[in-house]
Amino acid sequence: MNDIALLRFNTLLLGSVLLVCADASTIAAEAVSHQSSIEGKWLVSHVGTADNQTSIGLDIVSNKDGNMTVRSTMPIMNVFAQPVGIARPAGDAAFEIAEQGIKLDLKDRETLVVDGLLGGKSLSMSRTHSLPSRAPKLNLPTGPGPRWRVNIGGAIYAPVAVRAGTVYVGNTDGVLFALNETDGTLVWTFSAGHAFYGGALAVDDAVFVASDDGFLYKINRTDGKEIWHYELTDARTGRVPPNPFVYDYDDQAPTPLLVESVVYIGAADGSFHAVNAVTGKRVWRVQSNAKIRTTAAVKDSRVVFATMDGWVVALDRSTGAEDWSFKNSSEFTSGPAIFGDVVIVGNRDSRLRGLDESTGTERWKQTYWGSWVESTAVFREGKGYIGSGDLFLVSCFDPATGTNLWRTNVGGWVMQRPAVTDSRVYVGVSSARRRGSALVHQIGAVTALDRGSGKALWSWPMPEWPGSFLNGFFAAPVVADGFVFIGGVDGSLYAFPDREH
DSSP states (O other): OOHHHHHHHHHHHHHSOOOTTSOHHHHHHHHHHHHHHHOEEEEEEEEEETTEEEEEEEEEEEOTTSOEEEEEEEGGGTEEEEEEEEEEEOSTTEEEEGGGTEEEEEEETTEEEEEEEETTEEEEEEEESOOOOOOOOOOOOBOOOOSEEEEOSSOOOSOOEEETTEEEEEOTTSEEEEEETTTOOEEEEEEOSSOOOSOOEEOSSEEEEEOTTSEEEEEETTTOOEEEEEEOSOTTOOOOOSOSSOOSOOOOOOOOEEETTEEEEEOTTSEEEEEETTTOOEEEEEEOSSOOOSOOEEETTEEEEEOTTSEEEEEETTTOOEEEEEEOSSOOOSOOEEETTEEEEEOTTSEEEEEETTTOOEEEEEEOTTOOOOSOOEEETTEEEEEOSTTOEEEEEOTTTOOEEEEEEOSSBOOSOOEEOSSEEEEEEEEEOOSSTTBOOOOOEEEEEETTTOOEEEEEEOOOOTTOSEEEOOSOOEEETTEEEEEOTTSEEEEEEOTTO
């Protein structure tokens, strides 16, 4: 044994539990053999189904302490050479990254079986000379600038409502604005004093909107005067919007849903409410165990909502009695959307699911490879459209099966629902300055795609603020009257031309 091999053995001996009764020279030789054989680059090229595949690689290098530094590459997640941890011996030809729950089992010199890197899936990796490298910076066609832009102060996370030539939107300053749709001039304001994260609902004579002050408001659509307010009992529930040091983002709130003179809305204390739209009086109220941060969906006699502790619940619209519920282990932060007899909803376990609308049983699920599914699905002519977070993808899928029909990289997070027209899919794309060289730089933009093919038609990137963590558009776009309306985290409301008109 040479000096280098002996040094490696001594280091390994200090950090591992060895059988003291075994022959020292044999153990040293085996340890060095195993360590040197696990070093290098490993790759599995085709993981997933035909419509949703990725490659996954590991680069394992012996460090100066004799332990193994492991870095992962996963192109679909836009991650390259991401530090995973230190692999330490855990038996004959086996290693583990204990703090991550990852096990690496060397089957032979050319095969490494990895468990725990991708959920419960076991990956059989082969040696390779090179791993996938990051693509050049995404270069999408430059789009038209906004027809108008109005800064209204605080960041805008809410989608707009449009009615009879007026645009309604709230911001994090706690002010709801009514603006002329043709030029953005101010019509009126309504101040709640606490942030608006959810969208407004505009009807013929009124606007309904909920604030973080714990109230649902009905406001006169003409002059912005309050008609009534209803207490949602969640005023003491706080939130942390996207932040570089807090991972559990909380940046959504529901838009009121009006059906047959009853407003349906969930609250951050886990309560779900049916409110008489005329009087503001309670029709019924039910209590769940966690925040309800997304908009409900209605079909026939049922109203369906999702919670931040992993429940999807269907209630009888008239009484609030439960028809069915579906439980998952992770938060539902994508609003339920109903297509035919399927309820489609995504969550933070990186799955998009299709549930039976009558029973709540799972019909299908589609993996998003570690990315949260925050976006809500939108349907048009038998197809579904949805955004994703860390995948940077907009997907067109079959709502009956979850099968992807096309997917397009737009360069950043698409956290809210797309706006879908006869020929276009519009998305708001947000960007964050995340720490670590392994992560791809994001683009914050408004982007238009061809609905049939997914081809990027144009993109208008928001100029980045120096030193800011978040840029771009966290709000969902809304198409109306020849415009694409969308609010930015810069506190501005933008009106882009919809080129179909």
